[in-house]
Every structure is written in C-alpha cells, then in structure tokens.
Amino acid sequence: MTIDRARFEQGLTYAAYKAQMTRNLDRVEENERRVQLRPEDIAAFRGLPRPLNVVVLAEDWCGDVIANLPVLGRLAQESGRLNLRVFLRDQNDDLMQRYLNQGKYKSIPVFVFFDESFRELGHWIERPASVTELRAERRRGIFAAHPEFGAPDAPVDQLPEDVRGRLQAELQKMRDDTASFANAEVVREIRDLVTRVAA
Amino acid sequence: MTGAPPKVKITYCAECGYEPQTLELARALMLEFGSRLSAIELIPWDSGAFEVSVDGQLVHSMRRDGGFPDNNMIKKAVRAHLTA
Numbered sequence: 255m256t257i258d259r260a261r262f263e264q265g266l267t268y269a270a271y272k273a274q275m276t277r278n279l280d281r282v283e284e285n286e287r288r289v290q291l292r293p294e295d296i297a298a299f300r301g302l303p304r305p306l307n308v309v310v311l312a313e314d315w316c317g318d319v320i321a322n323l324p325v326l327g328r329l330a331q332e333s334g335r336l337n338l339r340v341f342l343r344d345q346n347d348d349l350m351q352r353y354l355n356q357g358k359y360k361s362i363p364v365f366v367f368f369d370e371s372f373r374e375l376g377h378w379i380e381r382p383a384s385v386t387e388l389r390a391e392r393r394r395g396i397f398a399a400h401p402e403f404g405a406p407d408a409p410v411d412q413l414p415e416d417v418r419g420r421l422q423a424e425l426q427k428m429r430d431d432t433a434s435f436a437n438a439e440v441v442r443e444i445r446d447l448v449t450r451v452a453a
Numbered sequence: 454m455t456g457a458p459p460k461v462k463i464t465y466c467a468e469c470g471y472e473p474q475t476l477e478l479a480r481a482l483m484l485e486f487g488s489r490l491s492a493i494e495l496i497p498w499d500s501g502a503f504e505v506s507v508d509g510q511l512v513h514s515m516r517r518d519g520g521f522p523d524n525n526m527i528k529k530a531v532r533a534h535l536t537a
Contacts, residue, residue, distance in 0.1 A: 317469075317499065411506050412509060418496075
C-alpha cells in the first residue's frame with residue numbers, strides 16, 4: 255500500500271485525533287505544556303525548504319504515544335512546517351505492517367516523513383534508544399537502592415501490595431524526572447532526521 | 454480439592470493496550486472455575502509485562518515465554534492447583 259495524498263488526507267489532524275481520544279487526553283496536554291523547545295530547534299524546522307507531510311501511527315492507550323506525539327504536535331504547531339495526519343494503528347494494519355519495529359513489533363508512535371510528492375524521506379519509531387538506555391539504568395538503580403523491591407526481572411505480583419505500590423511510585427517518579435531529557439532527545443532525533451533528508 | 458482455592462494474578466502492561474487479552478483471560482477463568490478460585494487479581498503495570506501466576510507460581514511470562522498465553526494452558530495450570 256503506497257501512501258498518496260488521497261490516503262494521507264484520510265488521516266486525522268492532530269486536533270481531530272485529540273478530540274476522538276477516549277483516555278489520557280490530560281496526560282497528552284500536560285506533555286504538550288511541558289515540552290521545552292529551544293529557539294534553534296524551532297528555527298531549524300521553520301527553515302525547512304518546504305513543508306513536510308507526516309503520517310503518524312498512534313493509539314490513545316500507548317505510553318510512548320502519550321509521551322512523544324505531543325512533542326511532534328508542538329513542533330508542528332510552532333514551526334508551521336509539519337502537516338500531520340494521525341492513523342489509528344489497529345484500524346490501519348496495512349500502514350503498520352510497513353513500519354514494524356525490527357521487522358516484527360507493532361511499536362508506536364511511528365512518524366513517517368514525506369515530501370510534497372509523497373516520496374518517503376524517513377521514519378521514526380517509538381522512542382529514542384538513549385531514553386530506553388537511561389531509564390533502564392535508572393531502573394536498575396532503583397532496585398539496587400531498594401532491596402525490598404526484589405530483582406528487576408522478578409514478577410511484581412510476588413511483592414506485597416504496599417511494596418508494589420512504592421515501587422510503582424518510584425518508577426513513575428523516575429519517568430517524570432527523565433521526561434525533559436526524553437523530550438529533548440525526541441526533538442533532537444526528529445530534527446536530525448528531517449534536516450538531513452529535506453535539505 | 455485438598456487445599457485452599459487457588460488465586461490467579463494477571464499482571465499486564467497498562468501502557469501497551471493489553472486490556473483485551475487480560476479481560477479475555479479473566480473471563481475465561483471466571484466462566485471455567487467460578488467459585489473454585491479464591492480470587493483473580495488484575496495488576497496494571499508497565500514495561501510490556503504480561504504475567505500470570507497461580508498461587509504464586511509463574512505459569513506464563515511474556516518476557517520469558519514470548520507472546521500472550523494460550524488460555525487453555527492457563528486453565529490447565531489452574532486445574533493442577535485445584536487437584537494438588
């Protein structure tokens with residue numbers, strides 16, 4: 255299935271996607287507010303020689319979509335150079351099959367960048383590897399500092415409920431503490447991608 | 454059954470859209486075993502988890518075993534605890 259303008263226009267605008275969300279809209283909008291875009295990043299996107307069309311694969315339950323789609327949304331809003339259309343993953347499997355993570359995982363979000371003639375310029379999947387690595391390191395640190403949490407790979411259902419609750423709180427705090435880094439990495443990777451291919 | 458009714462815990466990644474599989478398994482166990490289970494506990498988690506334990510014994514882990522479990526395999530594990 256190739257993507258042409260007709261198919262592209264079948265997608266939801268970012269505003270329409272948010273309007274049809276059945277959950278997590280508050281988290282998406284909080285992330286939109288939290289994203290800090292540097293002037294040089296906005297300038298890089300505004301300096302694109304022509305606007306890009308961006309196909310987004312998403313679902314409203316996905317944590318990585320909740321975290322990372324608002325970054326792209328803000329970049330589109332601030333730059334005026336990214337024309338987003340969002341497709342729900344589970345209703346558009348033909349698109350999803352083209353962008354499987356490692357050829358097998360239906361990881362989202364997926365951002366696919368096209369020029370005005372719908373030639374594909376590149377795509378981005380899920381989250382930056384640097385974010386995965388940092389959070390894995392922090393996660394190991396949490397378990398090292400709290401022997402009561404057991405082994406990092408042990409089933410959490412073995413933990414007493416109060417301990418499990420404390421672990422959940424520690425992990426959430428870690429995600430919050432690393433959110434600024436994560437957002438900056440998403441901006442950096444997307445900026446690198448689009449400025450490299452759209453020049 | 455000689456011991457206490459078994460308890461099943463299903464830990465699922467709530468950030469991964471695994472609710473349908475979780476509810477399908479819970480429903481299958483409810484319909485199959487009814488009050489012969491002491492409880493079915495659903496634990497929302499993250500990191501791609503989908504784990505099922507019966508009386509504290511891990512019978513399926515997505516990380517260890519890959520994918521979602523065959524519900525019949527989970528029922529078989531519960532039956533083994535019922536007759537233990």
